[in-house]
Amino acid sequence: MKVYDVTMAISENMQVYKNKPEKKPSIRVVQDFDKATARESRIEMDVHTGTHIDSPLHMLPEGGTMETLSLETLIGSSKVLDMTHVTDGVRKPDLEKHEIGEGDFILLKTRNSMEEEFNFDFIYLAECGAKYLAEKKIRGVGIDALGVERAQPGHPTHKTLFHAGVLIIEGLRLAEVPEGEYFMVAAPLKVMETEAAPARVLLFEGIQD
Numbered sequence: 001m002k003v004y005d006v007t008m009a010i011s012e013n014m015q016v017y018k019n020k021p022e023k024k025p026s027i028r029v030v031q032d033f034d035k036a037t038a039r040e041s042r043i044e045m046d047v048h049t050g051t052h053i054d055s056p057l058h059m060l061p062e063g064g065t066m067e068t069l070s071l072e073t074l075i076g077s078s079k080v081l082d083m084t085h086v087t088d089g090v091r092k093p094d095l096e097k098h099e100i101g102e103g104d105f106i107l108l109k110t111r112n113s114m115e116e117e118f119n120f121d122f123i124y125l126a127e128c129g130a131k132y133l134a135e136k137k138i139r140g141v142g143i144d145a146l147g148v149e150r151a152q153p154g155h156p157t158h159k160t161l162f163h164a165g166v167l168i169i170e171g172l173r174l175a176e177v178p179e180g181e182y183f184m185v186a187a188p189l190k191v192m193e194t195e196a197a198p199a200r201v202l203l204f205e206g207i208q209d
Contacts, residue, residue: 001204001205001206001207002204002205002206003202003203003204003205004176004177004182004202004203004204004205005200005201005202006051006107006172006173006174006177006201006202006203007050007051007172007173007199007200007201007202008050008051008171008172008173009050010025010027010043010045010049010050010198011025011027012024012025012026012027014049014050015115015116015117015118015146016046016049016118016146017048017118017146017147018118018120019118022046023046023048023049025043025044025045025046025049026043026044026045027041027042027043028041028042029041030042045198047191047194047195047196047197047198048146048170048196049198050146050171050198051169051170051171051172051173051198051199051200051201052169052170052171052188052196052197052198052199053066053069053074053167053168053169053170053186053188053196053197053199054148054158054167054168054169054170054195054196055068055069055194055195055196055197056068056162056195057194057195058158058162058195058196059155059158059159059162060159060162060163063162063195065192065193065194065195066188066191066192066193066194066195066196066197067190067192067193069167069188071187073105073139073140073167074140074167074184074185074186074187074188075184075185075186075187076105076183076184077104077105077181077182077183077184077208078104078105078106078107078142078181078182078183078184078203079098079100079104079105079106079107079180079181079182080107080109080174080177080178080179080180080181080182080203081095081098081106081107081108081109081179082109082178082179083108083109083110083123084109084110084111084114086110086111086123087111087123088121088123088126089123089124089125089126089129089150090108090110090123090124090125090126090129090143091126091128091129092126092128092129092131092132094129095129095132095133096132100133100136100138101136101138102136102137102138103137103138103139104136104138104139105138105139105140105141105142105167105184106133106138106140106141106142107141107142107143107169107172107174107177107184107203108123108125108141108142108143108144109144109174109175109177109179110123110143110144110145111123112143112144112145113144113172113173113174113175114175118146121150122145122146122147122150123143123145124143124145124147124148124149124150124152124157125141125143125148125149125157126149126152126157127149127152127156127157127160129157130148130149130156130157130160130161131160133161133166134160134161134163134164134166137164138166139165139166139167140166140167140168140169141161141166141167141168141169142168142169142170142172142186142201143169143170143172144171144172144173144174145170145171146170146171147170148161148168148170169186169199169201172201177203180205182203182204182205182207183203183204183207183208184201184202184203184204185200185201185202185204186199186200186201186202187199187200187201
């Protein structure tokens with residue numbers, strides 16, 4: 001059985017949104033063997049760091065926090081769609097070429113997965129693409145960018161998806177994953193009352209629901 005770990009590694013030098021210094025995680029040793037019998041480290045980071053899952057509260061004041069999301073939605077079948085030909089936003093015509101059905105969890109593999117540094121012109125999901133996926137009644141969408149949209153006034157992609165009950169995963173690493181169907185386990189940290197949480201996302205080849 002082939003397993004793909006599509007999670008971004010967390011380090012102090014990792015790619016962060018818009019290269020903002022305040023978004024860089026801080027990892028430090030607070031206790032080591034020179035003064036103690038055990039080593040301990042502390043990490044401080046934004047909940048939108050690396051591979052993470054957004055809850056509706058991220059964009060909707062009335063939206064739910066992370067604990068309102070269903071794990072059943074984040075565990076199950078998923079489809080990786082090859083969008084590496086897209087040079088700007090993933091739009092409805094790009095998605096119409098693929099078989100997308102109700103209840104699917106769609107993962108968009110783009111040129112972003114091939115880049116280790118933050119690209120201000122990253123590939124994103126355009127509003128028309130989000131509307132199309134919402135109409136298809138998918139259960140979630142993931143993308144290999146640190147944002148599902150880019151410089152769209154009012155954040156229409158996020159809001160379209162959240163209003164339709166579609167979950168969002170950002171910051172995936174899909175470079176090594178061929179287009180196809182996989183069993184996905186996307187496990188967010190069990191943090192309470194936040195609008196996002198870092199997650200470990202694994203794709204399993206050859207497992208059916």
